[in-house]
Amino acid sequence: MAPSTTSGSTGPRSGEPGFADPRGQLRAAGLRATRPRLAVLRWLWSNPHSTADQVAGAVRHELGSVSTQAVYDVLNACTAAGLLRRIEPAGHPARFEGRIADNHHHLVCRGCGRTEDVDCVHGAAPCLAPSSTAGYVVDEAEVVFWGLCPECRSAHNEDRSHHHEEERA
Known part of the structure; x- marks a missing residue:
């Protein structure tokens, strides 16, 4: 089963360009506005946290034959070019999103891989200050919260209930 790719937020945030003009954004980034690039940006704006395979399937559906x-x-x-953000939750395939203009974090379901945006709750980037910087200039903090989404938690509870019934029989 492919992980779902929902997000707690859709549409641009304050100061976020969104993909209202993907052609202009590509050109401003020094990239040609090809059909595959436009299709990828449109898909990811509507379907954040998609894997490369999910994006490829959607682009093929829209354009016909496009190689992976x-x-x-x-x-x-x-x-x-800074138009997309790649996130790599441990044990899950890389995911891509268009929400790039802020320092937000993610909630990832251990069961299905569903990923949600979590706003930074402590002000300007970075949200967290390391105890030592070892001389680095820190400009971003990446936090991933792990757990079970409501659907997987419900399925997990049903499985446990069923297991207990078998033990009593």
Whole structure:
């Protein structure tokens, strides 16, 4: 089963460009506005936290034949240009999102991989200050909260209940 890719927030945040003009954003980033790039940006704005395979399937559905490698190339180019953010929750495939203009964090379900945005609650970036910087200039903190989403928690409780009934029989 493919992990779901929902987000607690859709649409641009304050100061966030969104993808209202993906063609203009690509050009401003020095990238050509190709059909695959436009399709990737449109998909990710509506479907944040998608994996590369999910993006590839959606782009193929929209455009017809597009290679998986072409989609990976688009994701890499747009991430390098600062149009997308790549997140890599441990044990899960990389995910991509268009919410890049703030220092937010993520909630990830251990069961299905569903990922939600969590706003930074302690002010300006970085949200957390390390006890030692070892000479680094820190400009971002990445926090991933792990747990079970409501659907997986419900399924987990049903499985436990069923297991207890079998033990009594």
